[in-house]
Amino acid sequence: MSTNSFESSKRKISQACQYLAGGVSSNFRLGISPTPLVIHSGSGPYLIDADGNRLIDYYLGMGPMILGHNPQRVIDAAKAQLDRGILFAGQTEVEFEAARLVCELVPCAERVRFGSSGTEVIQAALRLARAATGRQTIVKFEGHYHGWLDNVLWSVSPTAEMCGPADNPAKVRGTPGQDPGSADHLDVLVWNDLSAVEQRLARGDVAAVIMEPAMCNTSAIPPRAGYLEGVRAACSKTGTILIFDEVITGFRLSAGGAQKLFGVTPDLATFGKAIANGFPVAALAGRANLMEQFVSARVMHGGTYNAHPVNMAATVATLQELADSDVYSHIERRGRQLMEGVGEILRRYSIPARVQGFPGIFHVALGVTKPIESFRDTFGIDRSRYVRFTTALIERGVRALERGAWFLSREHDETVIERTLEIVEAAVKAIA
Ligand code: PMP
16 A cells, blocks of 8 residues: 655645744644645545645544535535625524524524634633523533633643542643633533532532533543433532533534433533534524523623624535435444444454444544543553554545544445545554
8 A cells, every 4th residue: 555645735834834823723733743734625525635645534624524525515505695795794594594403403402692613602601601690610521622712721631640639630721821710710520420510519609510411522432321311400400500512512423412312401502513514603502591691681792703694504504414314324324334443453453442432423542442431541542652543544545633533424435434444454554
């Protein structure tokens, strides 16, 4: 199997560094082996990079591209809206239709508001929870990511040495320059431990609990049986708002997100990524009596680009496609085939590994074999060997995230999965 060259990407990134800090516009795109890529185009499950390599893509824009790159219905809808104008600071029919579709598909969604990024709608959710309860404290969980702002960028990926005892985790800052006071009203707990939540909420001073309902930023971890139900009950009992951050799981684990899949309805939920197949759209959805506080109590929520008409047209097309078609049964079949195939190859080459999660987003970890059930179970993962693996993969034509997550789209058909598994086997041989 011949291997790809990335010289053109390398050269262009180093030239761009004269103008663009680090040659990238997000820190998540820095330091990738063998180089951050320069992409020419995308189509279906494939990307073409600046060197002309055709790569089977499992980044999928970090999750959004559930219909694959360039789905015709979404492109056509966005183009048609673009011909009618760009931005109006007024309402549009496509915005109303997008809101109606979210409310139809998502169990907790009685009302919705749109924004442009997951990070910002999460801020709106926290503000609404504080306004509604008159309480200040927010509870979040180790390893869960809720955007890059100061007040939530705590204990997202702390080291074993820094994270403190499991029954009283330390709050570990996420970046230099972060306001230390931004954690004053934040408590961090370990996830998937019901009694930890019950004990904390019993004090009666928590405005909201925010979590990824399946933990997809570190590994891909389902909630333990009864955990979400238990947290739901503890929140209801103590008047605490339950927020599911469904920026990854929304419209990916099912058309109704993790809340539909697991049958537990939060008070508020945040969405992004797959909601518009790559257009910058996010949504806050939830119970009418909470969401109406944006109106009745004038809880502030703004944004020049909120419900941008072109993005709303893309949202409507994406959600119609997700509601009408067999996207999820396709992803279920092909995702399982890939998870099982990758696991089988790693076993055959005697590489200790754990493949777990969901067909639409799963996680491959090297160096551990036991089920990963919470953030602290990830400390044993051999990350440097995994980077050797993803480097060997991309050299042979498969692009998978260095942190171990694999995203699937409708466009990853049987042929693509079979080709992926051939490349996985070659890459595993290379690191065995
Ligand atoms: N929440 C979760 C669970 C996420 O995975 C992300 C992004 N990866 C965000 C929030 C932030 O979303 P955005 O990057 O659109 O601001």
